[in-house]
Amino acid sequence: MRALREVPGRLDVERVRKDFPILRQEVHGNPLVYLDSAATSQKPRAVIEAVSRYYEQDNANVHRGVHLLSERATQAYEAAREKVQRFVNAAHAHEIVFVRGTTEAINLVAQTYGRTRVRSGDEIVITVMEHHSNIVPWQMLCEEKGAVLRVAPMDDTGTLLVDELERLIGSRTRLLALGHVSNALGTIHPVRRIVEMAHRKNVPVLLDGAQAVPHLAVDVQALGCDFYAFSGHKLFGPSGIGVLYGRSELLEEMPPWQGGGDMISSVTFEKTTYNKLPYKFEAGTPDIAGAIGLGAAIDYVRGVGVDAIAAHEHDLLTYATEALREISGLRLIGTAKEKASVLSFLLGDVHPHDIGTVLDREGIAIRTGHHCAQPLMRRLGVAATARASLALYNRREDVDALVAGLHKVREVFA
Ligand code: PMP
DSSP states (O other), X not given: OOOGGGSTTOOOHHHHHHTOGGGSOEETTEEOXXXXXXXXXXXXXXXXXXXXXXXXXXXXOSSSOOSHHHHHHHHHHHHHHHHXXXXXXXXXXXXXXXXXXXXXXHHHHIIIIIHHHOOTTOEEEEETTOOGGXXXXXXXXXXXXXXXXXXXXXXXXXXXXXXXXXXXXXXXXXXXXXXXXXXXXXXBOOHHHHHHHHHHTTOOEEEEOTTTTTTSOOOHHHHTOSEEEEEGGGGTSOTTOEEEEEOHHHHHHSOOSSOSTTSEEEEOSSOEEEOOTTXXXXXXXXOHHXXXXXXXXXXXHHHHOHHHHHHHHHHHHHHHHHHHHTSTTEEEEOOOSSBOSEEEEXXXXXXXXXXXXXXXHTTEEOEEEOTTOHHHHHHHTOSOEEEEEOOTTOOHHHHHHHHHHHHHHHHHTO
């Protein structure tokens, strides 16, 4: 494998680590090794400072005030929207709707697009690898409408069976909703090909990008998707803020979801008319600081370089995969050819929670459980897995610490 420093234009991981104050601490007397970024990522100082600067200098409500602070807050909030637009290459800033996170984005589409388009007997297609956030909103919709949820299968490596998926898309399909990257297995789906395939049958596509945006360059126009959802907190931004990208034509047709301030154009007791995009979908005071923090996170990611991040993580994933494969009794769950930054595994018959607890004593943070993907766990025939997930600030030493920690787990449970 190539040494990190030999590659030109490479991400300097030690410099990156200095930007994340939280990483400089000990946990149970050991240096923190944070391998849980798929659950939530850590925040660079630039994000923390952008949020506190906003509260210290500009805090005011947006869109409504004539005073200077309100103007500044509005400007910063809308500038954040434009940063998101450029980050995912949306055609227009008004195609970017600020929401609480991926979960809310998907619920918004289910409750607006879904409720107006889906009728009894219609079908929504998802995959067996989806996070509960991309299952339950569709189930709720299907229950209400008498519609049917169809589930595309995968093989034992965690690779989506695209031909099977294609067969599921029929004349009753109203939407295909799938993850861009699986949170439990790390599989990167060939979403561009899948979108083309669905569009040939006139079926719109929602992509759950929660696990993709921190690792891959995303271009919604090149992907051709109709909706794209992601969360700020997984992209080194604050929690409580996320994004729904939707193509203008679809967003225009969709009714609003929540009613309240800012989403209206005029209100009388007889009739309310709605605001233009994107405000029609942003009822109430939004998470202004969150949006500004997300904008700062995007500036940070672009500053490091999306391609440099992807290359760094790819090397690290290869290194980690090889290292874990050498641990006797360790079974990697999810070995698709195209993967991003996630290593799910089992170790002998040690319960994943026990793995996590022993590692925690060593200062190593991983996630254990069903990863909000219970149907996937059932398909795999396991109740839970241990999951280490990587981000731009992880280095080979973190992987080495994980391997040493897993040897300790084996000793404890021998
Ligand atoms: N989809 C995927 C693939 C995820 O990994 C997650 C978060 N684990 C979500 C959706 C939900 O994101 P949030 O909780 O930020 O709304």
